[in-house]
Amino acid sequence: xxxxxxxxxxxxxxxxxxxxxxxxxxxxxxxxxxxxxxxxxxxxxxxxxxxxxxxxxxxxxxxxxxxxxxxxxxxxxxxxxxxxxxxxxxxxxxxxxxxxxxxxxxxxxxxxxxxxxxxxxxx
DNA sequence: GCACTGACGCGGG
DNA sequence: TCCCGCGCCAGTG
Numbered sequence: 001x002x003x004x005x006x007x008x009x010x011x012x013x014x015x016x017x018x019x020x021x022x023x024x025x026x027x028x029x030x031x032x033x034x035x036x037x038x039x040x041x042x043x044x045x046x047x048x049x050x051x052x053x054x055x056x057x058x059x060x061x062x063x064x065x066x067x068x069x070x071x072x073x074x075x076x077x078x079x080x081x082x083x084x085x086x087x088x089x090x091x092x093x094x095x096x097x098x099x100x101x102x103x104x105x106x107x108x109x110x111x112x113x114x115x116x117x118x119x120x121x122x123x
Numbered sequence: 124g125c126a127c128t129g130a131c132g133c134g135g136g
Numbered sequence: 137t138c139c140c141g142c143g144c145c146a147g148t149g
Contacts, residue, residue, distance in 0.1 A: 005146085024131055035144055041130035042146070058130075066130035077130095 004123045005033055009040060010049045012114060016057045019084040020104040021097045023061050030106065030114050045070060056080035063103070065095040 008031040016022045024037040033039070042048075044055045056077040059065055065077050065088070073079075078088045078095050086102045088095045097103075 025133095028131085033145095035132090036146080037131040038129060038144070039131090039146055042128095043130095045130050046147090055130085060130075061132055070130045 004118075005031060005036065005039065006043055006048055007121075007123045008032065008114075008118055009043055010053065011117065013044075013049060013053050013055070013058070015110075015114075016054055016104055019086060019102070021057050021059050021063065021081065021086060021099065021102050022104040022106075023059060023063075023099070025061055026104065026106065027058065030111055032115065032118065041066070057084075057104075059097055059099075062093075063097045063099045064091075064093055065097070067094075 009027060012027050012030045013022075024040040025034070027040045028034055028036040031040075040058070044053070044058060049055075056071075065081075071077050075095075081088055081097065086097055088097055090096075
């Protein structure tokens with residue numbers, strides 16, 4: 001049932017720093033499942049990662065915010081990001097964050113930390 | 124088991 | 137750089 005993946009996603013998502021944005025692929029990578037970016041979006045969309053997940057900090061590889069339908073309020077993701085000091089720009093493809101400036105630059109140490117954590121937790 | 128879906132990503136033109 | 141096609145894979149009916 002790949003429940004392990006969900007537990008991993010929850011841990012990684014909760015580790016995204018305040019005021020930073022992470023990509024689906026980045027989360028999948030840190031979970032040890034680099035090809036499962038779609039599942040990250042799926043899990044978030046269905047609210048399968050529990051309460052308090054900073055879902056607004058997850059954007060796609062180009063920094064585009066998820067479609068309006070993903071949040072109850074059409075601009076909630078934008079407002080939550082801006083409340084954390086993240087600049088959200090308007091583009092023809094939708095709202096976008098500058099990943100160069102506001103993207104989560106996780107380090108190799110971060111990746112190793114998660115790998116050890118998952119092993120220790122047995123997931 | 125089968126077909127289809129999707130908050131995705133990448134490589135080629 | 138911008139599109140577009142294709143690969144990806146857990147869920148769902």
